[in-house]
Amino acid sequence: xxxxxxxxxxxxxxxxKARRDLAIIEKASGRFAAILIGRAQDITPVKTxxxxxxxxxxxxxxxxxxxxxxxxxxxxxxxxxxxxxxERAHHEPPGQWKYLEVTLRNEGPKFVPYVASELRKAN
Amino acid sequence: xxxxxxxxxxxxxIRFVAATMNPALxxxxxxxxxxxxxxxxxxxxxxxxxxxxAGPRQAWEAVIKKSIQWRTVGPRDRQGDVQLRAQKIYETxxxxxxxxxxxxxxxxxxxxGSADGTWQLxxxxxxxxPTPVGxxxxxxxxxxxxxxxxxxxxx
Numbered sequence: 047x048x049x050x051x052x053x054x055x056x057x058x059x060x061x062x063k064a065r066r067d068l069a070i071i072e073k074a075s076g077r078f079a080a081i082l083i084g085r086a087q088d089i090t091p092v093k094t095x096x097x098x099x100x101x102x103x104x105x106x107x108x109x110x111x112x113x114x115x116x117x118x119x120x121x122x123x124x125x126x127x128x129x130x131x132x133e134r135a136h137h138e139p140p141g142q143w144k145y146l147e148v149t150l151r152n153e154g155p156k157f158v159p160y161v162a163s164e165l166r167k168a169n
Numbered sequence: 170x171x172x173x174x175x176x177x178x179x180x181x182x183i184r185f186v187a188a189t190m191n192p193a194l195x196x197x198x199x200x201x202x203x204x205x206x207x208x209x210x211x212x213x214x215x216x217x218x219x220x221x222x223a224g225p226r227q228a229w230e231a232v233i234k235k236s237i238q239w240r241t242v243g244p245r246d247r248q249g250d251v252q253l254r255a256q257k258i259y260e261t262x263x264x265x266x267x268x269x270x271x272x273x274x275x276x277x278x279x280x281x282g283s284a285d286g287t288w289q290l291x292x293x294x295x296x297x298x299p300t301p302v303g304x305x306x307x308x309x310x311x312x313x314x315x316x317x318x319x320x321x322x323x324x
Contacts (some may be wrong), residue, residue, distance in 0.1 A: 122303065124304040125302035125303060126299070126304070126305060126311065128302070129238065129240075129302050129311075129313045130305075130306070132199075134306065135306060147296065147315070
């Protein structure tokens with residue numbers, strides 16, 4: 047007695063699921079980056095508003111075992127403002143130095159749980 | 170646990186870095202470690218370090234976490250010197266294999282230069298490598314990198 051299973055359909059479904067999951071991960075990563083930059087903008091020092099408005103993020107880079115999304119501020123002087131401690135420059139509250147680093151320290155650890163929860167919801 | 174005195178730790182760390190640099194740097198005055206005063210006292214290139222907040226202290230942990238900004242500044246026409254100095258400071262925090270220091274014991278010093286037991290650098294985490302952040306507020310070349318250091322007082 048013998049039996050056989052046609053794996054083609056199963057493999058096709060698995061492949062479709064993988065593609066859907068990747069799309070969910072990509073969307074969730076982008077949403078997380080938008081929230082993160084928004085939080086950073088809340089504490090970015092504002093003089094003209096150019097620095098605050100230059101907050102941005104790139105398309106997520108998804109590999110087999112990692113998801114990377116670059117976030118940052120495009121203003122040419124973003125780095126120096128970021129690294130100027132209060133002893134050297136006045137930042138009108140709620141603006142502060144380390145506006146991106148502080149946000150990343152607070153929000154960064156939530157990235158994986160957030161993407162995972164979005165995946166669970168979709169499945 | 171020995172109470173953590175950040176001034177003593179910064180003094181100890183700066184002396185370790187100065188002695189480890191190639192060639193070793195002799196610290197003329199401890200004022201070199203202070204971010205704000207160094208600007209006014211020293212000709213370029215100068216370097217400085219400053220501790221900043223690193224999240225909530227975990228009282229149940231023997232390990233203390235300290236974030237430190239390492240800054241090297243100099244005149245615009247000596248950008249190469251400033252970059253080289255920043256790189257040399259960075260390299261003092263690497264081991265022989267080019268990896269961040271771990272479990273490194275350093276001698277302790279108080280700000281007045283007197284001995285103060287030993288510290289252990291449990292783990293050094295680089296937030297970034299030395300990076301130019303643009304002319305500072307006095308139009309000087311400014312290179313910065315940041316580290317998180319897990320440490321404890323051994324004796």
